Amino acid sequence: MTRGHNSPEMNFALERLAAERIRHEQTSKFQIKVGPYNFYPDKGTIYMDRDQKARLERGLEEFLALITKLRARNPRAFEYASARKSSPDAVRGFDLSDALSDD
Numbered sequence: 001m002t003r004g005h006n007s008p009e010m011n012f013a014l015e016r017l018a019a020e021r022i023r024h025e026q027t028s029k030f031q032i033k034v035g036p037y038n039f040y041p042d043k044g045t046i047y048m049d050r051d052q053k054a055r056l057e058r059g060l061e062e063f064l065a066l067i068t069k070l071r072a073r074n075p076r077a078f079e080y081a082s083a084r085k086s087s088p089d090a091v092r093g094f095d096l097s098d099a100l101s102d103d
Helices: 008-019 060-073 096-100
Strands: 032-034 037-040 045-048
Touching: 008 032, 008 060, 037 060, 045 060
Parallel strands: none
Antiparallel strands: 032 037, 037 045
C-alpha cells in the first residue's frame, strides 16, 4: 500500500503504530492488522479475527490499548524484526530470533 492513497486517519494510525514500534500490516486501503485485531481507522472500528461484529471499543487510542494489553502478555510478538536483530542471539551467521520469528 502506498501512503499517498491513504486517508489522513489511515496515515496517522500507521505513523502511531510505527512510533510505538508495533508490527502491523496494512491489508487494504481501509484496514490495519495487528495480531488478531483488525482496525479500520476511517470509522474507528475494531474487529477481532473471525468476529462478525465490531468490538465496543472505538478509535485509535482504544485500538492501541487493546494491543498494549496483548503485548504485555507477549512482548516479542509485536516488535519489528529489525528491533530484535541487534540482540546477541546471532552466532556464526545464525540468528536465533530470525529462526523463531514468524515473519
